[in-house]
Amino acid sequence: MIDPEGxxxxxxxxxxxxxxxxxxxxxxxxxxxVWRIAPAAESxxxxxxxxxxxxxxxxxxxxxxxxxxxxxxxxxxxxxxxxARFDLVFFTWSL
Amino acid sequence: MDALRNCHRMLAExxxxxxxxxxxxxxxxxxxxxxxxxxxxREFFRAVRAxxxxxxxxxxxGLFALEDEVELDVIERFDTLEELFATTDEWDDIHLSKRxxxxxxxxxxxxxxxxxxxxxxxxxxALGFRPPPSGRPAAA
Numbered sequence: 442m443i444d445p446e447g448x449x450x451x452x453x454x455x456x457x458x459x460x461x462x463x464x465x466x467x468x469x470x471x472x473x474x475v476w477r478i479a480p481a482a483e484s485x486x487x488x489x490x491x492x493x494x495x496x497x498x499x500x501x502x503x504x505x506x507x508x509x510x511x512x513x514x515x516x517x518x519x520x521x522x523x524x525a526r527f528d529l530v531f532f533t534w535s536l
Numbered sequence: 537m538d539a540l541r542n543c544h545r546m547l548a549e550x551x552x553x554x555x556x557x558x559x560x561x562x563x564x565x566x567x568x569x570x571x572x573x574x575x576x577x578r579e580f581f582r583a584v585r586a587x588x589x590x591x592x593x594x595x596x597x598g599l600f601a602l603e604d605e606v607e608l609d610v611i612e613r614f615d616t617l618e619e620l621f622a623t624t625d626e627w628d629d630i631h632l633s634k635r636x637x638x639x640x641x642x643x644x645x646x647x648x649x650x651x652x653x654x655x656x657x658x659x660x661x662a663l664g665f666r667p668p669p670s671g672r673p674a675a676a
Binding site for chain 2: 442443444445446448449451452453455456457463465467516517518520522523524525526527528529530531532533534
């Protein structure tokens with residue numbers, strides 16, 4: 442388990458207010474940070490080049506978050522979303 | 537860097553780019569508070585330095601402006617040795633020395649890897665806009 446003490450989220454909260462933001466999580470892996478971000482955000486799209494991790498993320502997403510999170514197998518270079526689609530892009534160990 | 541330029545395009549004006557990644561020193565493995573040794577991350581940190589240089593170039597180009605930075609210690613916890621070695625065996629540019637591996641094999645879980653991270657906040661700027669050649673206005 443990465444970060445059992447929740448320090449990443451604590452640091453995140455110290456630099457940005459996630460309330461109501463449209464978030465792109467690049468390198469989301471199995472979705473652990475997407476789920477932590479989602480309650481405050483308006484929406485979160487998690488992408489990762491590892492299809493198996495994306496399948497895990499989709500399968501294990503808590504039901505109450507399913508309306509506001511989405512996962513896709515993609516690199517950020519290939520991602521073709523409209524201009525100004527996101528308020529926050531978060532590179533998690535993936536730049 | 538194509539990834540960062542695509543992020544710049546997809547971000548709203550004044551949008552935020554956050555970058556979280558490990559920084560030196562290399563992580564140490566601990567078992568019940570006992571330091572078992574250092575993980576070899578030299579190759580990994582070479583890649584980190586190259587990426588940080590790319591990001592600095594996008595700042596110099598006017599796409600993003602650095603606004604804030606915090607450092608944090610994070611633990612990656614392994615409850616079993618099977619879980620630990622299944623994870624570390626998949627790492628491409630992070631390695632366990634023979635000595636550390638032997639110590640880990642004799643250690644009692646949980647095993648904690650202590651890692652130093654940096655979180656940087658950048659602001660999307662309008663300066664990344666490049667006017668078309670010959671001074672004609674950009675197409676809508």
